Every structure is written in C-alpha cells, then in structure tokens.
Amino acid sequence: MxxxxxxxxxxxxxxxxxxxxxxxxxxxxxxxxxxxxxxxxxxxxxxxxxxxxxxxxxxxNTDPKKKKKKIRWYHTKCFIYFAAIILAAISILTIIISYVLFVRHNHLLFVCNSAEFIVVSFFEVIILICAAIVAFKLNEWYKQHHSEVAESDEDLKLKYSDNLARDKLIMKFQNTSVVISLCLLTIFTLIYLALFVILLYGISKTTPSLSGVEYYTPIQHETVIEKEKTSGVFHIHAKTDYELFFAQGVVTAKERLFQMEIMRRMGRGTLSALIGEDALELDKWSRTLGLLRNSKNHLQDLDYRANLTLTAFFDGVNSYLKTNPKMPPEYWLIFNKKTIHKFEVVDALVFWKLAALDISTNIFMEKVRFNSLRKNNTLAHTMEFYPTYPRSWPEQFKKTDLNIQATQEEIDALEERFTNNFGAFMPKNEQSDNDNNNDGDGDIVPEDPEDPIVQEGFTRKLRKIKKNHPAVYNSIESFFNKKSHESYFASNAWAVHGSKTKNGKPILANDPHMKLTAPLPFIMFHLVSEESGLDTIGATYPLIPGIVIGRNKNSSWAITSSGSDVQDLFVLDQISDSTYVVNGTEHDYVTHQEEIHFDNTQSVTIHVKDSIYGPVVNTLLGWEDIQEVVALSWTGIKDNDTSLNAVIGIMYQNNWPQFHENMRHLVSPPMNYIYTDAENICSLVAGMVPIRKYGHTGLFPVSGNGTFDYEGYVPYEKMPYVCNPERKFVVAANARIEPPGYPYYLGADVGTKYRLERIEDLLSSNKTFNITNMVDIQLDTYSKLFFDLKPFISKLKNTSLTFQEEVIRKDLEKWDGYLILGSKQASLFEMFHTKLWNMSYADLGVENSNIIYIKNALNKTGRCSPNLPKTCMSYAVSAFKQSIADLKVLSKSTEIPSWGVGIHSTTYFHPVFHSYAFSCACDKRHYVPGGTDTINFSRVTETNLDSSHGVAFRQITSMSDADGDLFITPLGQSANWLDYDYHSNLQIFAEGRYHSLKRKNYKVTSTLTLKPKVSQ
Known part of the structure; x- marks a missing residue:
C-alpha cells in the first residue's frame, strides 16, 4: 500500500x-x-x-533544589497577595476613621481643608489600586510564559519556554515590581497611621482640660466655668468680681497662652528674642515709642475697678502657669527652651497702646506727603496725589445731629482753616512753594518704594517678617506699612430704633474688620458675678479682661475706628546731638539705651531720644540721612492715660448717662461707640483729639519750634454724639466724622463713603426690621464703588479693545454690582480696580489706591501727569486688557474665573508655623463673597485678589430678647491648632451662618469648677 x-x-x-x-x-x-x-x-x-x-x-523538575525554590516562590507570592489585602483593609479603615473625625466633625484637620484631605486619602487608594493592578498584570504575564499546574498536593509542575534568559528577566521584574509596590503601600500606610497617632498624642499633651475640678489659692469660693456646646462660649459664674476675672484669666491662659505671649512681646519690644532677628525692627518701634515705659507710668492712672479687674485676671493667668500645665504645641516644637515670664498688669496697658497704634495711622500719611515735598513737588501737587475725604461725600454725623446752626460764611471760614497747609514744613534743600493753592506745573513724583531713602526704613525691613512669619506681619503691617489710608479703615456698626423694629426694641449690629490671623484676636465670654450683679456677654482681647464688645442685662455697645488724627510729626530745631530749641529755650533730650536680644546670644543696642513733643523717629521712618530731626507726638504716649478705666468700666454701665460719663476716660485711640438700651440708640466719638493751630492740618509735618504747639484738646462735652435722631438709626462705617460747621477738626485721612452710604440706604426704607434683616445687611455684597467707576468702564468703548474684550466689557457694564460667589463680573471688576492702583506706579514709581485720586485722574482730558504724556484713560484701557489676561492666567483657562471659586480666598496665617511643612494644619482658608468697600468686607490684594483683611467678628443684639442675639467669629475659641475649637466656626462663617449668643438656656459640653486650695 x-x-x-x-x-x-x-x-x-x-x-x-x-x-x-x-x-x-x-x-x-x-x-x-x-x-x-x-x-x-x-x-x-x-x-x-x-x-x-x-x-x-x-x-x-525531579531536581529537589529547583523544586523547593519554585514552591517557596509560590508560597511567597501567596503571602504577598495576602499581606496586600490586609494592608489595603487597614488603610481603608484608617481613611474612614480619619474622614469621620477630620471631615464630618471638623476635628484636627491636618490638611488645609476637606477637599485636600480627600485628595490625600485618594492618593493612598490609588497606590493600593496600582499595586493590585501591577501584581495582577505581572501574574497574568507570568502565567502566559510559565504555566503553573499542580501535579499533586505536594508538588508543582512548571513549564518553561525555550528562552530561559527572558523567563528569568520576566520573573525578576515581576518579583521586584510587586515588592516595590508593597513597600510603597506599607510606607504610606505606616506614615498615615503614624501621623494619626502623633496627632492624637499631640492633643493629649497640648490641650488643657476644661472639665473636672481645679484648686487655686487666691480664691475663696467655688467658681463654675461652663463651655457651651454649640458656640464654644465660656460661661463663668462667680461669687465675687475678683473670682470672676481670676477665672477668666485661667480660661484665657488655657486657650490663648501662646497668643498672649506674642501680643505682650510685640508691645514690650521683646518679640525678636522669641522668633529671631526678623522681628528686630518691630522691637525697635516698640522700644523707641516707649510703649512699656509709658505703660508703667500709666499704672497710677488706673482706678479701683480697673486695677482690681486687671490684678484678678493676671493672678488667674499666673496661678494657672504655676500648675505645670499642658503647653501649646508651639512651645513643644520650637520654643521649648524659652521661659514664660510672669504676666503683669502692665501687659494689658502695653497691649492697649499697641492696638491704639494699629488704629492711629496719620503718621504714615504725613510721611508719604513729606517725601513728596522732598522730591520738589508743590503742596498742591502733593494734595492732588493724596487727597482727603471730600466734603461732597456724606459724614457720619449730620448737621441736625449736632444742632449746627452755622451760616455758609462761617462754614467756609472753618473749611479754610481746616484745609490751609501754609504751616507745612518744607525740606530745607528742596523747593519751598508754600502756596497751597498753587497750580504750578511741578512734577508729581511721590514716594518711590525703590528709592534708597525709603528702602532703608522699616517698610523694607518688614519683608523678612512677611516671608517667615506672615501672621506676625499681618498683625503689624496695617500700621507699619500704609500704602493708602483708606485701604485699612474698615468696620461697621449701626443701631435701629425700636420704632423701626418688629419687636419694638432697638437692634444693634457690629462687625470689626482687621488683618486676619490664626487665631483671631477675639475670644468670647459670658461673665456673671453675684457680688456686683454683673451679667455681661460678648468678645474681648486675650490680654484685656471683661467684655470689649457686647452687652449686659440693660444695654449693648459696638465699636469702630473713628479715624481721628491724633498723631503729628514735628521737625525739631536741633542745635546738637543732645539739645534742641523750642520757643527760644534750649532743651536736653531725654535718652534711653535699649538693648534688644535676639537669636539667644546676640543683641543690639539702640539709642532713644525723647523730646517734649515725643520720641525722635527718623530711623523708624527711614529718614536717617535727611537734615531734619523729626519727633512724633501721639496721644497714646502722653501723660494721664486712663483708657482702660473706660474699657473695663463699659460693661458695668446700665443706661446712657452712665455710659456717656464712663467714656470720658478714654484717651487713646478715639473710637466710635454705638450704644443701645431698651429705649435709646446713641452714637458717640470718645477719645482725646488735639486742637491744632491755623496752618497745621495734621496732613504734613510742621516746625517744632513752638509755633504750632497744640492749643489743647477737644473738650469731651464737645465731642460728637447723638441719641435717637429723627432718621431712627445711627451708623458708623469709618467715614468722616464731623459735618460742615462743626467747630473742631477731627481728621480727614479716613475711609471711603461707600459702606456708610449703602448701610444708610438699606436702613432708610420704610420697612420694619428684625434680626434676620440685620444678618442680611451684614452679608450684603453690593458695591457702590463699582457704580462710581462704571462711567469710566463705559468710556472704554470704541478704544483699542479686541472684539472679545469688548464683549467682556459690555458684560461688566451690565453687571448688578453684587460681589457674590460665582460672579465673573465681580472678578473682573476687582482686578480692574486693583490695576488702577498702579496707574501712578507705572509712570511715577508708587502705587496708590486712593479712589478720589483715581477718579480725578481718570476725569482728566489731557496728560495724565507731567511725566506721563498719554491720558489716564489710555492707561485704563491697558489696565482693562491686562486684567482680562491676568484673570485667565489665574484660572488657567481662556475664561474669566468666578468670584470665590478658585480666586479670592481668605487665609488666616499662624504667627509661626506658616513657613513650616505642616502649615496647612495651622493656616486656615475659605472662599468668601464681598470685596473692597462692600458691607461684607474683604479687601483684595493686588496680585491674586485673595484677602487677608476682613471681618474678624460679627454680633447682633436685640434689647427685647437676650436669647435672640447672634454672633460668629471666622475661626474658634482655641489658639491650639490641634484642638477642634481652633477652627470650629470656619465653615459656618463661610456659609454666612451664626451662633446664638445666649446668657441662659444654653447646652453645656464641659464644666470646670475652680475651688479654693487649702494651705497645708
């Protein structure tokens, strides 16, 4: 076959x-x-x-060694996969626990916010998933080339391909990849768990107890301290006033010890000993002005009540420190070798002077105007660049409020007296045209930040503090680095008479604005004493006992800065380094040698010279090389300062006559007070304001030869006040105080009109108001500033704008003016507005946010300035184009970003840890509506429109129902960033919600009882 x-x-x-x-x-x-x-x-x-x-x-495979090796690897792989599953389960459990504690309950958030926490958590999950995918894919690859078949229960039958070298490489790659993935997963999980454990340990080591019983020697009776569950307010009930404020000192030390330490060191001039050379210039200011020296002299001015209150408070602080307490995390981490010295009564006076310096700002406006004169500018041109509050704008007090009967002729005479600057000191080596009506063509070349004369001063040296300790910088920058007076005046307060409220009783609202830090300077207390019948609730500063803003059983009060001018620069007639002449009489300087320690072993000694006007401040202002010797006169360092008598006594006042008489004792700083009781609403300016001679307006330095010495101070009885005006409401919002015809000049370097106008518009309606209406007003974001600048936005039409830019301009022109979250027009307007600040900087070398200057410049039809041939509107066109371009860069897209969505956040910087890797645990941030000069105030920065100056506290009180009062602070009660109460209000505040401010019927989360300690 x-x-x-x-x-x-x-x-x-x-x-x-x-x-x-x-x-x-x-x-x-x-x-x-x-x-x-x-x-x-x-x-x-x-x-x-x-x-x-x-x-x-x-x-x-009959080779025993090879067989054993293959079996071992098989078991190893099984163990690896099993371990990966266990670690994945542990990691997921950790994430769940952390989420519940950190996000759902806002507790100990060691990342900046919930969104970032979720990103971190998902990063760990991604590693888990990647490890599983790598192991699975490599295992599949391995099976493809090395089919593993079990021959029996004890043996494995493995097959090899022809290319053994390739197989070994594949196996090695698989083994390494799986091991690396497992190691990464293990390390990340262990770090995550370690942070979690460290965090919990940190809580136990740094968070003092606010429950149980503690024993102290100075007290004679039990004092009960209750912490309210929802709001965190501390309710203290004591037998005597001494024991009441003693307990307040104990609680404040528990919650704000490190903040208290920073505050008193800033005033004493010893901050550089704590944080190093960066704070040296600030210490020089405090030492030169003699805040501590003057405070010690003013201890004798305290009355009995103020002395008792302060003594009891600091006895409580120091008694707590003697108990070897749990220290704040700052001391554990970097300040463990620093000694906390005993707190003294004088620390309260030092802090109050520091706060007064923050509010008193005229010295810096005098500085920039004098620098303009030094650059050969006339008085007229200098005032063109730095105009004051115009008389065409509304004032806080109306003529009818003060019963002004002056004729127009008398009003004109007063205005001429208050605005004539013929006494302004002209630099000796510069042009000296004294005609304040001069319309000459001299160059307008104001202060140049790049000029060495300016850079040698404190302004330039602050940059170190800003970089390394931004919160300390924020606390001092507002009064040590003024760019424009109006930029830093911001607080609102108003009261509505009972005839305009639904319950028939007055309602008071207040929201102070300031540089924002973490923690904020306010802490909430409810204080009750059986001895005096005191029952008061509200906010105070950590170094000031009692209640600074709040209410008692019969009345309530609010404060804003008055902007009164209480600082002046006098150019001395110096004949030698140790003497000067006033009114023909030779005087010796009083000198002080101040040694400032820093960096543990180093120190610097400064020589302070005091004149009859005040300390010589050339070095502080960067004027070391000028011929003139300049001294600062300021009411905050004058004799007989009884301010704390008024501040502490305010909570004891039960009616308007008592309140008005109490505020007589306030010296510095002059403040607006809004007062209400069951029948009355009143507005008052209290504080000492100098009466200047003709030719001295307080806008420029004047000669210190005696010619322009003060004629005295405005009598307290003549200071503006009004009760129950015909309009049935009173408002204080940092506008100019006195109306035309008022016989005294209080100051014109104040804020703008926009918030005052808006509040008055809302309160002028015929409707009746309740507390909810007050909330709506406090959260109002309507920008009257936009409508002041809108005509210039309209003028941008038919210019060099592109088609797309013209579409954007038209959209902005149609905007309703509300700076709400999500508004693209709000983003564009605020960016355009800040670009206009640079209208002078681009061509003249200085930035200026003075809105009066900006409007006047944009209204010019010719050259923008002698040094700028094009018109100011031409600059506005360029500014508008650049605004659009910069916003697109910020949004990282071709769209204008929405307001409060990615831009315009508010950050609360920690004073020390901002520059550390874990700064997001200490710095807190949220997005807010509102902007420049809206009632819901949030001043923008020039670069990214973020804000670090805004609302620090809100309170609304009604005289009809104490339990109907409301308050909110942006953060919380504690200064310990490991504590829940460090930022417990952050989300609530961002959402525009409030806490109830209750004096009774509140829920308690913890109770601490202070008992007398029996001596052995």
Missing amino acids: ASSPEIVEVVDSSSTIDNSEQKSSLIPSTDHNSWLTPVSINQLLHKAQQEKEEEENKEE
Missing part, C-alpha cells in the same frame, strides 16, 4: 510513544472510512510534541 510506509515512518520517529494502547490506535483500521485524514495527522503531531515536552519538564 502506498500510504503504509508513511505511517510507519511517523510511528518510528515518535520515540516517546511507548504505550501499547496508543500504538494500537495508530494502526489503520480495516474500515476504509477510519483511515487518518490530514487534520488528524496534525492533531497527533501536536499531541505528541506536548507529551514530549511534559516528559522533559518532569525529568528536569
């Missing part, structure tokens, strides 16, 4: 086929239909080849 030899040949060639049954299957069947086809032949060949390879693998 033809096919038989082929069959025999195939059989012979298959040496591995020795089974008789298999052989017989290859013998042709006698059935002609069962002979092999070509397909069956190929199947037989493939099967034969497989069996051959299996036999070879079996022989090779």
